[in-house]
Amino acid sequence: MTKFFLSGIFIFLSLTFQVFARQTDQERVSGIFSGLSFDRFAKMIEDQSAFRLYYLSEDVEGLVVNVNAYESLISDLLQEILSPAGIYFTIDSQHRIFLSKERPLSVNLRADFFNRQKQDDADSENTAGDAGSKNRNFSKNRLWEVGDGSTRPERANGTISGRVTSFESGEPIIGALVYTSGQEARSITDESGNYVITLPKGRHTLIFQNFGAYQEQRQINLSGDGRLDVAMDDNIISLSEVTVTSEKSANIERPEMGLANITVQSLKKLPAVLGEVDVLRAVLTLPGVKTVGEASAGFNVRGGAADQNLILYNEATVYNPTHLFGMFSAFNPDMIESVDLYKAGIPVQFGGRLSSVLDVKSKFGNKEKIQGGGGIGLMTSRMYVEGPLSANTSFAIGGRGTYSNWLFGFLDEDSEFRDSRASFHDLNLNFKHSPDPNNEFRLSAYWSQDAFRFDRDTSFNYQNLNINVGWTHYFNDKLEGHFHLGHDQYGFGILSEQDPLNAFRFGFAMDQSSWKNHFTYELSDKHRLSFGMNHLFYNLNPGKQTPQGPESIVLNERVNREKALESAFYIGDEFEVNPKLLINYGMRYVIYNYLGPNSINEYPFNSIRTEDTKTGESSYGAGEIINTYHGPEIRISARYAIDNFTSVKAGFNTMRQHLHMLTNTAAIAPTDTWKLSDPYLMPQTGRQFAIGYFKNFKNNVIETSAEVYYRNMQNLVDFRSGATLILNNDLEQDVLNTRGRAYGIELMAKKTQGKLNGWISYTYSRSLLQTNPEEWGEQVNSGKWYPSNFDQPHDIMLAGNFEFTKRINTSLNANYSTGRPITYPVAKFNYNGSERVFYSDRNAYRILDYFRVDLSFNIEGNHKIRKLAHASWSLGIYNILGRANPYSVYFSPVNGNIQGYQLSIFARPIPFVTYNFRF
């Protein structure tokens, strides 16, 4: 039956084809085209008619159009303009005009073409699916029937849904734009490659545009709701093609603001520090993202503390995303599929942190063939393998390790680091199983471990362990659901054996179990709902000290275990009011229960909390609710498109955070512990207002944006001077309730194509803190507002790529920022036999400004897609100017006299060379 039906279509098609072809070149156009460039002329033609022109801009360079037309045949008009320039043109049935220089293009097919195609189609059971690799050119021109016209014939529109995947790897293509000419409707593929688009019934040319990659198109005849899956190239370097287009690009189109997407390609172009492509370093090149120093594990987004970033790796929370004191990120670059950083407009399904969400997704393996890769370096090695296990199952596995210890042996005999040892490993294992198009199961496991010691007797280690399973189910064309069950662990330990009597072991551990379900539902053409819930169960062991060895007299000490359940219910709606105005709004309601067993100190109401004012303790049994915090989080963002190249976006969101990192260092140290909100430590809350203006020039080749934001934050955690943060069961006595505010403007200009591409951004931002005036304890800086540790007002980032040829390209990174605030000593005095220093108000001074330039070259082998070996070199220099950017300035008594020191992390140019080959 199906076969017969198909044959019918093709007979119909072959009949109509001729007719269309004859008709289209008979269409007429009018207008005065005087002194126009051909580009301009082409745009005018496209505006007033259904014609679309395809040509190479070199071919029409310098061509000036000078014609008057009144109801002229398009063919005559083009003949008049183009023939003097020796350019041929061809018009096909789809109102497409192809220009070519040497000879006219043929739009007719070989006589036996459809017979062959019918045979191929007969092999495929999927009527609307992609016909496979053999006939890809055909796929573009064949007419695809979508939908069944007999159901709901009264409707004027049909909805097409489907999935865009990589032709090479079978992986979903994310963020591809799906549109058709002459219609406002468009869609962007989501993280699973899915798209949904509603169009009037009838003939359309659906175009699938993956930015920076290939374009695919499908001729469709839409007669009702249906499905169309497409496979497209994702990484073949396409010759530069120019299409005259008036389509809006993603930065204009997408409603979210403050979203930065880093592609793996651009990640690989950034100069690497130690020859390792690094996600966290790439994130730091984005406007609004800062770090206090080069060896710091954390990053600061829009004036927020480092613990306010939710770092997700395949939906698992990673608490310590770095290796080796922050020098490497904990993500294996070979395994990464995509990186998204949300600075504002955080989607409603995410929550739990105040500042940002860094969503890192890794590969689940391609479905075509087993592939692998790896690297061997002086300090690290890595390896990954991916591919299909069966027709429906694929896997990806990757691991890394170091053997850097031998390097320490080269240090001076008396270097304090000669006895140091450092090593790390990580392992990532992913499986995906799709038994049918409506179901997909995923399993992802991640493990990372670091161990180091600074001297012979004290060693330190930390590890992340994450495992989660996910299930995506397409209930029908409108409703899809994601179900997720996961368990995350993070912990660190210290072992000191310097002296058998005082030998101890200290451990911190936390784990969280999560259950999430997330649904998206196409309510109508204009409304797309997301809703669901998240449940997180936290279980913290905030600190435990045990004696090590039989001789040790160190006490067994432990801070009470902490447990809490954080539940969030959310609903959001993407409402397309009209093609110009798109509003994304939603609410998330968060309920946090702090659970027993635990014992809570009691203090008189409204009094300073110290050891002396403590009135007693109350105990709670297992599972008993000690206290509850709850409240809504509001997420609104809207986009108004002024025209196809300009839009204004605005957003407002509020966030709540119940998990706090306890730190009183400027940088995130691997020994920082975490603490849950309890009756005294209230959840951090924050709100952000942001507004942005986005404008593209030169057919979206140049994207510019300006974003302004203002944030305020409550219940931030600071500490009284001299507070002990570890093994402290009475932490509420040392906490200073602090509030913060941050504001800034981020300007960015980006050139997306051409030999020279890249971006330049300038950020002006402030981040200020103030001890809550109601705080009974200390008032930092006498209760005045003071700059936070990461308040760096001016920041300029330049990331440029220049392609000398297709095979050689060079990239340059330059970064300038104001030095971070620091507390300097301002006077000295004698005390206890030595000179000491008296410190200024907190953060009253700044270290020197930061400036660094990195350069790298990538030299590719030839570009044949299929060949035995593929080789490339990448070489470069990190910090090419060798500027000793200070990380910190400190003062220390040396023989009883005060001496100032400046500490730099990478004070010299660091060259690197990488050789890659693949076979």
Place this chain on the structure above:
Amino acid sequence: MAISGNITLFYIIGILVLCNLGCREPFSPEISDFDQNILVVEGYIEVGGGTTQIHLSSTSSLYAGGDAGFVVPQAELTIRGEREGSWPLQQVGYGAYEVSDYLPEDQSYILSINLANGDSYRTDPISPMRSPEFDLSFTKEAGDVQVYANTRGDAQNQYFLWVFEETWMYRTPHISYYNYDETRGGMVMIDREDLTYLCWNFNRSRRIILESSARYEDNRIFQKELLTIDSLSEKLGIRYRINARQYVLDREAYVFWEGLRRNSDDIGSIFSPLPSAVSSNIYHTQNADIPVIGYISAGLSREKEMYIDREAVSPWRTVIADYQGCQIDTVSVAEYEEKFGRGNYVPLYEDCETFPCSGYFASTAGCTDCRLRGGTTTRPEDWQDD
């Protein structure tokens, strides 16, 4: 199935990278002039008959040459008992004030300070705390000698501070038994008690040594390191003494000392804490915003002394860098004027290896006079020989 792989070789100058942990260089940031001279008060109110000493000084500019701190002259200091008594302190030196009267152990005290410029300060009431006894011990490990304090706190007395003074003997490589008398052109034998080959030198603790006994079983602090004497140190060359004093602190005082310690020892490495604002229990009586540095505690401190002889740590080799180039020359009679008169040679003893004696063995003052290295030939009053 296509086989494919990727081998990447990184070539990096790895050693350069390792400098990341140690790339520090001297640096003097520009600090806008901080013109406040902040009063610095240091001392301990000793109850139960000991001597109370309070030192007053003030802060100075970070880059001011010489010693930090100006002495604050002419102040009136008084200790008042909460229940009874008032004890004025006597000035005993620049900025140093003392009282040796018996202060009862069972009441709180307030120290008040009136400066000559009219500013006046006073402390919070301070309750005395009685330190438990402690003892000193040492071990020798990997060539170094560690000196420890051992004590036992209880639920009330958990925070301890130690200070110490060291005294040790050292010897010059050569002994000068004669002085050259220029006017007479002859040698004068030096009296035995005026010989300069044997000195005592002193040092005091500069680090802040603190410990909390709450961490340990039965509040027992075992082997809290006071200092390490590095191998080859001259301190253990002959005989060494450490005189340590143990104070017990309350929690606030401990926080003060811990803040001071962290601000001195812990600042500036990669994962160091931010500088602490250091609290005080001393306030300006008119304007509480005027800062004061210092924390005064009261109580009964304990003192302990320990001697370490070279034999106790043998084998102990001593290398004194100043004495590395010391040699013996011979100076003939004809050269006396040139070498001993104008040069810096000093005679050791007569060179009688051939008969008749041909002149004097000689060395430099630096190799024969131990006082040039800061020591004194005067035997400390309480020094005990073994």
